[in-house]
Amino acid sequence: MKFGRILRDGLDGPTARLVVVEPEKGRVIDLARAGALHAMGKRHATQAAAVRLAQAQFPGSMAQALGAGDILTHAATEVIQGNYGDDASLPIDSVTWLPASDPPVLRDGLTFVGHIKGWHERMNRAVPDSMLRIPGFTKNSPSTVIGHNATVPWPGYIKSKMDYELELGYVIGREGSSVRPEEAMSYVFGVTLYNDFSGRDLQHDELPIGMGSTKSKDFAHAIGPWITTLDEFEDLDAIPMEVRVNGETWGKGTSGGKLWSIPELVAYVSLGEKIVPGDVIGSGTMGGGSALELGRELSPGDVVELEAGGIGVLRTVMGQPIEGLWWPTPRKPFM
Amino acid sequence: MKFGRILRDGLDGPTARLVVVEPEKGRVIDLARAGALHAMGKRHATQAAAVRLAQAQFPGSMAQALGAGDILTHAATEVIQGNYGDDASLPIDSVTWLPASDPPVLRDGLTFVGHIKGWHERMNRAVPDSMLRIPGFTKNSPSTVIGHNATVPWPGYIKSKMDYELELGYVIGREGSSVRPEEAMSYVFGVTLYNDFSGRDLQHDELPIGMGSTKSKDFAHAIGPWITTLDEFEDLDAIPMEVRVNGETWGKGTSGGKLWSIPELVAYVSLGEKIVPGDVIGSGTMGGGSALELGRELSPGDVVELEAGGIGVLRTVMGQPIEGLWWPTPRKPFM
Numbered sequence: 001m002k003f004g005r006i007l008r009d010g011l012d013g014p015t016a017r018l019v020v021v022e023p024e025k026g027r028v029i030d031l032a033r034a035g036a037l038h039a040m041g042k043r044h045a046t047q048a049a050a051v052r053l054a055q056a057q058f059p060g061s062m063a064q065a066l067g068a069g070d071i072l073t074h075a076a077t078e079v080i081q082g083n084y085g086d087d088a089s090l091p092i093d094s095v096t097w098l099p100a101s102d103p104p105v106l107r108d109g110l111t112f113v114g115h116i117k118g119w120h121e122r123m124n125r126a127v128p129d130s131m132l133r134i135p136g137f138t139k140n141s142p143s144t145v146i147g148h149n150a151t152v153p154w155p156g157y158i159k160s161k162m163d164y165e166l167e168l169g170y171v172i173g174r175e176g177s178s179v180r181p182e183e184a185m186s187y188v189f190g191v192t193l194y195n196d197f198s199g200r201d202l203q204h205d206e207l208p209i210g211m212g213s214t215k216s217k218d219f220a221h222a223i224g225p226w227i228t229t230l231d232e233f234e235d236l237d238a239i240p241m242e243v244r245v246n247g248e249t250w251g252k253g254t255s256g257g258k259l260w261s262i263p264e265l266v267a268y269v270s271l272g273e274k275i276v277p278g279d280v281i282g283s284g285t286m287g288g289g290s291a292l293e294l295g296r297e298l299s300p301g302d303v304v305e306l307e308a309g310g311i312g313v314l315r316t317v318m319g320q321p322i323e324g325l326w327w328p329t330p331r332k333p334f335m
Numbered sequence: 336m337k338f339g340r341i342l343r344d345g346l347d348g349p350t351a352r353l354v355v356v357e358p359e360k361g362r363v364i365d366l367a368r369a370g371a372l373h374a375m376g377k378r379h380a381t382q383a384a385a386v387r388l389a390q391a392q393f394p395g396s397m398a399q400a401l402g403a404g405d406i407l408t409h410a411a412t413e414v415i416q417g418n419y420g421d422d423a424s425l426p427i428d429s430v431t432w433l434p435a436s437d438p439p440v441l442r443d444g445l446t447f448v449g450h451i452k453g454w455h456e457r458m459n460r461a462v463p464d465s466m467l468r469i470p471g472f473t474k475n476s477p478s479t480v481i482g483h484n485a486t487v488p489w490p491g492y493i494k495s496k497m498d499y500e501l502e503l504g505y506v507i508g509r510e511g512s513s514v515r516p517e518e519a520m521s522y523v524f525g526v527t528l529y530n531d532f533s534g535r536d537l538q539h540d541e542l543p544i545g546m547g548s549t550k551s552k553d554f555a556h557a558i559g560p561w562i563t564t565l566d567e568f569e570d571l572d573a574i575p576m577e578v579r580v581n582g583e584t585w586g587k588g589t590s591g592g593k594l595w596s597i598p599e600l601v602a603y604v605s606l607g608e609k610i611v612p613g614d615v616i617g618s619g620t621m622g623g624g625s626a627l628e629l630g631r632e633l634s635p636g637d638v639v640e641l642e643a644g645g646i647g648v649l650r651t652v653m654g655q656p657i658e659g660l661w662w663p664t665p666r667k668p669f670m
Contacts, residue, residue: 104439104477104478105477110544110546113669125545128544128545129543130540130541130543131543132665132666132668133663134540134541136544136545136546137546138474138549139474139475139476139549140474141440141474142439142440143439143440143609143610144607144608144609153607155513155607157607178490178660180661181661205469206465206469208465208466209465209469209471210463210471210542210547211443211472211473211547211548212473212474212545212548213546213547214469214474215603215606215607218607218608219607219608259666259669260663260666267661268550268663271490271492271660271661271662272479272488272550272657272660273478273554274478275478325513326516326606328469328470328595328599328603331467331594332467334448334594
């Protein structure tokens with residue numbers, strides 16, 4: 001199944017709604033609405049109780065919806081198999097997409113050997129030893145997630161080398177801590193696309209500080225268009241992937257060629273801390289999945305499309321630089 | 336005022352409750368209970384409506400409570416000035432503390448010149464140029480926050496140089512984006528203590544990867560004991576601070592001597608992203624506020640107390656190492 005989130009106008013203003021996506025039928029099903037129809041039609045609930053139950057089962061927050069564990073897919077399957085989706089569906093091209101998840105924690109791995117080589121070459125840095133001992137990952141700010149068809153805010157302090165990153169996002173569906181690789185995949189609900197936009201020159205400046213990227217990354221993290229559940233993939237390491245800029249293919253490959261496997265990455269992320277429903281863990285950039293590796297960069301107005309087999313296309317448009325923002329005044333050396 | 340969170344047994348199991356802390360009276364006031372008593376006694380609400388309203392005004396999540404903006408302190412002040420706290424108070428020494436906030440995003444700055452010098456000396460690294468151009472901060476995992484009196488989980492893969500960090504935590508009370516330094520303090524609700532526990536040898540291994548600390552930090556972030564609102568401090572840069580291990584003073588100083596001011600740090604964090612109610616931004620470690628700077632380290636069973644004037648004492652006990660966890664197998668070089 002495919003789950004997503006859209007924004008609809010309600011009596012209390014714009015409202016996030018959970019949907020099942022049926023691209024082959026050209027529609028999405030508003031689950032809270034379909035669930036209420038199902039509870040009334042099939043289970044003899046009153047309208048008030050049906051709405052209350054359906055909203056509890058199918059909240060607009062993906063993190064909250066996934067918090068119910070297996071209850072979510074069971075309930076959604078029941079509603080749709082009962083054909084209650086027909087009266088609660090919307091044309092897929094007419095909806096406003098929200099980020100596929102609202103991740104409590106947004107992490108991003110570093111697994112593709114091709115990208116590790118290419119990035120270090122272009123950034124003029126040696127691959128550190130410890131990268132072979134420890135799966136690298138970073139934490140990004142979830143306050144900047146955007147969805148399919150969004151305009152990417154471009155802060156004016158990113159003056160050069162604006163970049164995309166072609167990645168998959170593994171969405172956590174179950175709470176866990178220090179899980180082992182052999183059980184790790186049972187904590188993954190599904191896969192989405194993740195574009196981890198990056199200002200390379202600013203990132204170069206942030207790197208020596210040793211605290212991870214901040215302003216070079218935390219202005220936009222695109223997640224979507226929706227989440228495809230794990231059962232729909234034959235081989236998670238052989239998903240065709242592609243990135244296009246203004247319709248031109250800039251990178252193409254598959255999800256294979258990883259230094260650390262997905263189960264190892266998920267297990268490592270969960271070590272000593274909690275992974276929780278809705279969390280998104282980026283796969284890291286596919287080899288050749290950034291403009292940096294090509295010596296190219298994005299410009300305002302560029303249309304960036306990430307595509308992955310079994311998921312779909314995550315499309316975003318680069319906005320115009322936002323000028324007039326404050327920027328800190330350099331300090332004098334003190335050592 | 337001082338706001339905190341405690342855990343109480345309810346009909347539905349353990350329940351987080353928002354409290355006003357009155358250390359001088361040796362008590363905490365359960366706000367949802369006091370609010371309901373106030374609504375019934377003073378405003379003629381029915382019991383059911385009073386409970387519904389009080390729970391909406393005073394939820395157990397600090398992030399949710401602060402989301403109401405100025406409504407929170409206004410409502411709490413009204414309830415307490417009406418003396419409705421008396422019938423809803425608990426002895427301060429009898430309660431189970433939760434982390435003072437449940438931060439949507441947990442960030443940690445790097446501002447104290449003394450610590451920057453000491454850390455780089457001990458870690459055998461030069462202070463990078465860009466640290467003088469960009470306020471350094473990192474993002475920590477909010478899934479590992481612990482509160483006052485908690486036992487600190489000690490993952491077995493941290494085999495040496497376990498450390499504390501004596502820090503203040505600035506708690507955000509208002510949503511904002513790209514705020515300027517001159518308005519930044521109106522986004523800060525109050526100040527708490529923050530102990531950013533660190534495994535120094537593992538951190539040394541993680542540093543060259545360039546993605547920020549992960550497993551060397553994300554096993555425990557102590558935040559508490561409670562939050563003191565901004566109006567109670569005379570000078571945020573002259574707060575006396577101290578750290579004790581097993582009753583012995585290991586570090587002592589003040590909140591002065593910063594490379595970047597608090598307004599600059601908050602403004603920088605908000606640049607191009609959103610700061611949201613409940614977010615905690617660590618001040619960075621006070622100069623001399625880590626054992627690393629003394630060439631010392633913590634042992635299992637050690638009692639670590641952070642103290643700050645106007646706030647109080649945040650006490651934690653180091654747990655026993657958790658053995659038997661999975662750890663990744665090193666890869667072969669590929670370059």
